[in-house]
Amino acid sequence: MNMKTLGLFCLALLGVLCSSSMVMAQDKIGAGAASFYGPHIGAGLGAGLAIIGAGLGFGKIGAAALESMARQPETAGRVQTAMLIIAALLEGATFFSLIVCIILAGK
Amino acid sequence: MFAESAFDHVLDTPHWHIFEKVGFHLPLGLTKYMILMLVAALLIMAIYIPLAKKVQSGAPPRGRWWNAFESLLEFIRDQVAKPYMGHDADRYVPFLWTLFLFILFCNLLGMFPFMGSPTASFSVTLALAIITFCFIHGSAIAKLGVVHYFKSYIPHVEVPFGMGYVIIPMIVAIEIMGNFIKAFVLAVRLFANMFAGHMVLAFILLFIIMVRDADPGLFWGVTGASVLGVTALSLLELFVAFLQAYIFTFLTALFLGSALHPEH
Numbered sequence: 464m465n466m467k468t469l470g471l472f473c474l475a476l477l478g479v480l481c482s483s484s485m486v487m488a489q490d491k492i493g494a495g496a497a498s499f500y501g502p503h504i505g506a507g508l509g510a511g512l513a514i515i516g517a518g519l520g521f522g523k524i525g526a527a528a529l530e531s532m533a534r535q536p537e538t539a540g541r542v543q544t545a546m547l548i549i550a551a552l553l554e555g556a557t558f559f560s561l562i563v564c565i566i567l568a569g570k
Numbered sequence: 571m572f573a574e575s576a577f578d579h580v581l582d583t584p585h586w587h588i589f590e591k592v593g594f595h596l597p598l599g600l601t602k603y604m605i606l607m608l609v610a611a612l613l614i615m616a617i618y619i620p621l622a623k624k625v626q627s628g629a630p631p632r633g634r635w636w637n638a639f640e641s642l643l644e645f646i647r648d649q650v651a652k653p654y655m656g657h658d659a660d661r662y663v664p665f666l667w668t669l670f671l672f673i674l675f676c677n678l679l680g681m682f683p684f685m686g687s688p689t690a691s692f693s694v695t696l697a698l699a700i701i702t703f704c705f706i707h708g709s710a711i712a713k714l715g716v717v718h719y720f721k722s723y724i725p726h727v728e729v730p731f732g733m734g735y736v737i738i739p740m741i742v743a744i745e746i747m748g749n750f751i752k753a754f755v756l757a758v759r760l761f762a763n764m765f766a767g768h769m770v771l772a773f774i775l776l777f778i779i780m781v782r783d784a785d786p787g788l789f790w791g792v793t794g795a796s797v798l799g800v801t802a803l804s805l806l807e808l809f810v811a812f813l814q815a816y817i818f819t820f821l822t823a824l825f826l827g828s829a830l831h832p833e834h
Contacts, residue, residue: 551817554759554763
């Protein structure tokens, strides 16, 4: 990468950094009347149900992984890697519902 | 009041809090996470450019420091790229390295006091996902050509009575939507893990302040329990930082592999 490309790149970076100040000019929306508790109850229930699903899922993943490691100890390394990957994907799905609950609780 | 302070700990802001009443305001509309992303990028350059120069001269790197950083790169190339992308993995490995190192360093910056992890902002992770999406499909189009790339979405279905005319467009639509959804889910997974982790840490520490104002008798008990809890959760956060960087890179390699080799 020669100096001209590097200079153009730095200029573009600076331009992007300076122009995003316009995005920051949003006000925070204030909370509405607190006498309607529906969203908050929904958020709590949703979080609880989501963690039930996550707990059951992780339990099944762990049980299957441990069982296969016990049956074939020589594949234990690969089984452990696969278990972590599946657990991370399941956690991602759980966080989807968590985001919905946080949005609800903020209303 | 306290809920907002915990959120404020994780949200992107131009006002960088140091202590409860001390902080400094960044000029020009810059925010904390912008500066921290630059810090992460400069750290990566400061560590890996000298390492690359050492390796270029042919000698293997010596010492635990260089070997540790080189082993990260080797892990991504041998355990993530080669198994899932096949023979032309080497062309795309630099992008995977950049992705992995940037996400990892951004996540780990959140472990330091007074800093934060830029990946706890949805804008940052969405930008990473958009870049990844464009790279995956741009590489596939560059490799296969535009026509062949779009043709690769059409499956070969052996279905009688002309049902193929109904099913194939549906499958094509689902595949295309699935590509967008997979990229979006990459963004949400990384964002949610980092955001939730740091918010929970902030909440548990906030209990100390709540107890100081509400019931001073319990102060030392709550402080002790809170600090121990935050220490344990920080270890979990450290693990999650590495794991989420690995998962993002692994899924990118998987999607790249399936886009570049549609026959599998």
